[in-house]
Amino acid sequence: MTTTAKLDLNEDKTFLDSTELILNMGPQHPSTHGVLRVILKLDGEKVLGAECVIGYLHRGVEKIGENRTYVQFGPYVDRMDYVAAVSNGLGYCETVEKLINVEAPPRAQHIRVILTELNRITSHQVWLGTHALDIGAMTPVFYCFRDREEILKIFEKYCGARLTTHAFRIGGCQWETYEGFEKEVLSFCDFFEPKIDEYEQLLTTNRIWVERTKGVGVISGADCIMLGVTGPVLRGSNVKWDLRKAKPYSGYEKFDFEIPTGPNGDTYDRYVVRIQEMRQSVRIIRQAVANMPAGPIMAKVPKILKPPAGEVYHSIEAPKGELGYYIVSDGSLQPYRVRVRPPSFVNLQALDQMVRGRLIADVVAIIGTIDIVLGEVDR
Amino acid sequence: MALAPIFRKIFLVDLIKGLSLTFRYQDPKEIYTEQYPLERPQVAERYRGLPRLKMNPETGKTLCIACDLCAKACPENLITVESERDPVTKRKVLTKYTFDLSRCMFCGLCEESCSTDAIELTPDYEVAQYSRDGMVLDQKRLEEGPDRKEYKR
Amino acid sequence: MLNQLTQYLQSTVTPGQAGSMLWATIYILVIFAGISLCVVFINWGERKALAHFQIRLGPMRVGPHGLLQPIADALKLLLKEDTIPANADKVVFWVAPFIVTTAAFVVYLVVPFGPQHAVTDMNIGILFMLGVSSLGVLGIITAGWASNSHYPLLGSLRSSAQMVSYEVAMGLAVISAILMTSFTPGSGSGTLSMIGIVEAQKAQGVWFLFKFFPLGLVAFVVFAIAMIAETNRAPFDLPEAESELVAGFHTEYSGFRWSLFMLGEYAAMIAVSSIAVTLWLGGWMRPFPNLLSGTNWDTIFSLVPGAFFLFLSAVTLYSTARMPKKLTFRIQTVGLGAFGLLLGAVGLVMLVPGVRERVQDIFWFMLKVAVFMYLYIWYRATWPRYRFDQLMRVGWKVLLPLSLGVLIVTGVVGLSPELMTWLKGVL
Ligand code: SF4
Ligand code: SF4
Numbered sequence: 004m005t006t007t008a009k010l011d012l013n014e015d016k017t018f019l020d021s022t023e024l025i026l027n028m029g030p031q032h033p034s035t036h037g038v039l040r041v042i043l044k045l046d047g048e049k050v051l052g053a054e055c056v057i058g059y060l061h062r063g064v065e066k067i068g069e070n071r072t073y074v075q076f077g078p079y080v081d082r083m084d085y086v087a088a089v090s091n092g093l094g095y096c097e098t099v100e101k102l103i104n105v106e107a108p109p110r111a112q113h114i115r116v117i118l119t120e121l122n123r124i125t126s127h128q129v130w131l132g133t134h135a136l137d138i139g140a141m142t143p144v145f146y147c148f149r150d151r152e153e154i155l156k157i158f159e160k161y162c163g164a165r166l167t168t169h170a171f172r173i174g175g176c177q178w179e180t181y182e183g184f185e186k187e188v189l190s191f192c193d194f195f196e197p198k199i200d201e202y203e204q205l206l207t208t209n210r211i212w213v214e215r216t217k218g219v220g221v222i223s224g225a226d227c228i229m230l231g232v233t234g235p236v237l238r239g240s241n242v243k244w245d246l247r248k249a250k251p252y253s254g255y256e257k258f259d260f261e262i263p264t265g266p267n268g269d270t271y272d273r274y275v276v277r278i279q280e281m282r283q284s285v286r287i288i289r290q291a292v293a294n295m296p297a298g299p300i301m302a303k304v305p306k307i308l309k310p311p312a313g314e315v316y317h318s319i320e321a322p323k324g325e326l327g328y329y330i331v332s333d334g335s336l337q338p339y340r341v342r343v344r345p346p347s348f349v350n351l352q353a354l355d356q357m358v359r360g361r362l363i364a365d366v367v368a369i370i371g372t373i374d375i376v377l378g379e380v381d382r
Numbered sequence: 383m384a385l386a387p388i389f390r391k392i393f394l395v396d397l398i399k400g401l402s403l404t405f406r407y408q409d410p411k412e413i414y415t416e417q418y419p420l421e422r423p424q425v426a427e428r429y430r431g432l433p434r435l436k437m438n439p440e441t442g443k444t445l446c447i448a449c450d451l452c453a454k455a456c457p458e459n460l461i462t463v464e465s466e467r468d469p470v471t472k473r474k475v476l477t478k479y480t481f482d483l484s485r486c487m488f489c490g491l492c493e494e495s496c497s498t499d500a501i502e503l504t505p506d507y508e509v510a511q512y513s514r515d516g517m518v519l520d521q522k523r524l525e526e527g528p529d530r531k532e533y534k535r
Numbered sequence: 536m537l538n539q540l541t542q543y544l545q546s547t548v549t550p551g552q553a554g555s556m557l558w559a560t561i562y563i564l565v566i567f568a569g570i571s572l573c574v575v576f577i578n579w580g581e582r583k584a585l586a587h588f589q590i591r592l593g594p595m596r597v598g599p600h601g602l603l604q605p606i607a608d609a610l611k612l613l614l615k616e617d618t619i620p621a622n623a624d625k626v627v628f629w630v631a632p633f634i635v636t637t638a639a640f641v642v643y644l645v646v647p648f649g650p651q652h653a654v655t656d657m658n659i660g661i662l663f664m665l666g667v668s669s670l671g672v673l674g675i676i677t678a679g680w681a682s683n684s685h686y687p688l689l690g691s692l693r694s695s696a697q698m699v700s701y702e703v704a705m706g707l708a709v710i711s712a713i714l715m716t717s718f719t720p721g722s723g724s725g726t727l728s729m730i731g732i733v734e735a736q737k738a739q740g741v742w743f744l745f746k747f748f749p750l751g752l753v754a755f756v757v758f759a760i761a762m763i764a765e766t767n768r769a770p771f772d773l774p775e776a777e778s779e780l781v782a783g784f785h786t787e788y789s790g791f792r793w794s795l796f797m798l799g800e801y802a803a804m805i806a807v808s809s810i811a812v813t814l815w816l817g818g819w820m821r822p823f824p825n826l827l828s829g830t831n832w833d834t835i836f837s838l839v840p841g842a843f844f845l846f847l848s849a850v851t852l853y854s855t856a857r858m859p860k861k862l863t864f865r866i867q868t869v870g871l872g873a874f875g876l877l878l879g880a881v882g883l884v885m886l887v888p889g890v891r892e893r894v895q896d897i898f899w900f901m902l903k904v905a906v907f908m909y910l911y912i913w914y915r916a917t918w919p920r921y922r923f924d925q926l927m928r929v930g931w932k933v934l935l936p937l938s939l940g941v942l943i944v945t946g947v948v949g950l951s952p953e954l955m956t957w958l959k960g961v962l
Contacts (some may be wrong), residue, residue, distance in 0.1 A: 043417075073455035074455075074491070075455070075456075078487055078491070127482065134429065147413045159426045160426040160427075161426035163429045164429070164430050169489045177490075181427075181428070204400065204403050205399075205404075209396050209399075228456060
């Protein structure tokens with residue numbers, strides 16, 4: 004475990020006189036995925052240390068939560084990890100459901116699973132496209148976004164929004180599926196599987212891609228656990244931990260799927276893990292559509308939601324890792340405290356350890372492979 | 383001996399595989415771009431866009447009963463409903479309804495809470511205005527909908 | 536006037552050799568203008584082709600299919616505010632783009648667009664080309680240094696290391712092609728002259744690409760890789776790697792000066808491609824000179840350039856007719872129509888006998904260069920970018936030994952008849 008070395012930024016020298024170069028990457032930089040600022044200490048091109056400066060996108064989501072009713076806070080969580088808004092919503096709804104002790108009906112759970120898995124695919128597509136773009140392959144991002152469009156169309160038809168979906172409500176779902184929903188989802192699955200092969204054709208065996216990612220940003224499983232890193236980054240380091248299997252929620256125990264892991268914990272393994280996850284997601288979606296139960300989509304939830312005083316923590320496997328909500332209720336209409344455990348923020352802490360001793364070009368590759376969304380890091 | 387990987391490496395098979403894929407996609411039929419103002423995308427029925435206040439098609443009167451539920455449901459508190467009681471029917475009558483579009487996040491909670499389906503988020507996605515004040519919609523503009531010029535070549 | 540024209544049409548050597556100042560100047564001007572124009576339209580073509588690789592449309596609004604986009608871009612760049620960072624070294628900052636552009640353009644003095652179509656023919660032509668084109672790196676380093684900023688500095692350091700190391704492999708690959716010129720039967724001595732190299736391919740009846748198969752091919756591949764690195768293009772575009780160094784050495788540049796860098800970069804791309812065409816792809820020679828020989832085929836092939844231009848003109852005029860008939864599109868429509876007519880006129884002139892024999896060489900040469908331009912774009916659309924150390928490794932550990940090996944083997948194979956007789960004598 005290394006701690007971030009304190010960077011002395013107030014040296015009274017121009018950079019030309021010193022042997023170390025302080026490079027400010029961001030907050031406006033093409034490949035810091037938003038407004039992340041990384042202060043790099045360099046020796047030539049070699050990175051001696053990195054410090055992340057965050058907070059440029061801080062909107063005080065947790066504080067907003069204290070001033071809204073439980074139902075009203077629903078749309079705000081979509082704005083944290085905006086490329087995986089459905090997962091955010093699922094996590095929040097499930098947490099409040101746990102607090103008031105109701106469970107969504109089976110049909111609602113299936114709809115939720117389908118949409119979150121579709122959302123996992125979109126999130127991974129955005130990751131793949133931008134990650135490849137960081138490493139210099141310009142084209143995959145367009146192919147990814149084209150295929151993502153098909154999912155967004157399903158979202159749009161189901162809940163009326165493409166990005167910040169606000170798809171679920173506490174106790175179930177607001178909308179019944181539209182006509183032809185199942186067919187469209189299945190035809191998307193058929194359409195999408197060959198597309199994954201295409202992404203792989205462009206990248207997986209490409210020697211430049213392999214050289215750029217193999218052995219880059221290595222982190223061991225033990226270090227991951229120590230830093231609290233979760234999600235594909237953890238699984239890439241050969242730790243088989245997935246909340247969908249470990250602590251099933253929303254009926255995930257009914258589905259048959261595998262947890263892909265990578266042996267070495269480098270960027271390439273994380274790439275492979277995410278690609279495999281897309282395939283597994285398709286598999287889950289297929290099962291969920293095939294076994295879609297009939298019935299209500301909304302559990303009995305009081306119109307005016309006043310949960311009993313108490314606290315609850317619930318977490319789900321968001322595309323980027325463990326997304327947890329900790330809610331303290333004082334028995335009033337509004338939560339007393341909402342705390343979000345964002346996967347991106349926690350995973351970002353591994354950056355310094357991963358980039359030490361690497362080159363600048365690896366820094367962008369590693370930021371890409373951690374797969375952060377600044378909306379979630381800063382909240 | 384595993385000769386195949388070596389051959390693949392020497393003859394740049396991995397690189398050529400990628401090249402062949404991008405070459406294939408050059409086909410003009412694959413182009414995915416929508417030329418937006420010229421081709422307007424058809425959005426879904428449930429799309430949550432520009433809000434409208436509906437009227438009763440027969441009487442031309444507003445459906446809103448000024449119950450204030452939408453204003454209460456809105457997380458952003460951007461709807462204001464003012465009403466006064468009709469001395470004859472003892473019903474509430476809507477006097478003023480404003481909707482500050484600039485703060486709306488199109489979450490749909492207002493339309494879900496409305497008991498008469500008066501407020502509705504329509505599939506109209508072009509909500510841009512020239513000024514901040516223009517984003518504050520009053521009852522008239524909510525009922526009549528936007529007046530805008532269509533882009534034509 | 537007419538005298539000079541006929542004299543020109545009959546001369547068989549380049550104006551430089553003929554000592555004709557007038558024609559040399561005209562050539563220089565034509566080449567400068569022509570290459571600038573090419574750069575502008577390659578820029579359009581790159582955006583368009585890249586867009587199609589990426590299932591996009593690319594520029595569509597200015598003129599049909601964005602054909603007039605480069606003009607709009609050029610205007611924009613010229614009118615843009617030209618900022619110099621406060622702490623920059625002003626003089627060097629100002630000079631750097633000119634170094635890059637000048638280096639890229641001086642190279643064209645010896646590029647043989649045809650047996651008579653070069654400003655001059657130096658007997659050290661290829662050496663001159665390699666030497667001058669590598670001067671461009673000086674401009675890049677000074678640009679990065681003068682900007683007094685981190686990203687440009689890193690970019691220029693990268694590019695200097697990159698260019699120096701790829702120069703070696705490139706040079707060795709070039710030498711193996713030059714070595715091949717010395718195996719012309721009946722001549723016995725090689726040449727460094729650009730025109731001489733093409734003439735040697737003509738005399739040997741084979742493009743050097745296919746000579747001593749696969750030796751020529753390997754040398755060509757080495758050169759083709761090195762030249763991408765030389766011109767800072769994907770997958771070796773580290774100096775301006777936009778996802779790492781924002782824009783590399785020209786991060787601080789804007790407006791006209793920035794456009795000079797672009798001009799220089801694209802001109803350099805054309806220049807190195809024309810080296811490759813000259814050395815391995817038979818220069819200005821038309822395709823299939825052996826397979827489809829005879830005067831009939833000669834005539835047919837000499838008609839192709841004119842026909843090509845007429846076709847382009849027809850397409851342009853057709854889309855002019857389809858332009859929207861609105862007042863706001865008047866200027867665009869007129870411009871496009873004029874452009875179409877110009878193309879048509881050029882096409883007609885190229886069909887005139889006497890002119891067409893002379894001009895077709897240029898056409899074939901440019902066609903081959905255009906293929907390279909397409910490849911550049913194709914690579915850029917497909918592959919990720921190398922990392923700095925990997926780039927160095929490819930240069931020194933793969934390309935250098937490869938080109939050295941090819942050079943030696945070429946020498947041995949080329950001399951094998953002599954070697955055999957010598958061996959027989961010994962035994
Ligand atoms: S859509 Fe949401 S934010 Fe907008 S007015 Fe309705 S409730 Fe408020
Ligand atoms: S729009 Fe609907 S919810 Fe709002 S005041 Fe009118 S009737 Fe009530």
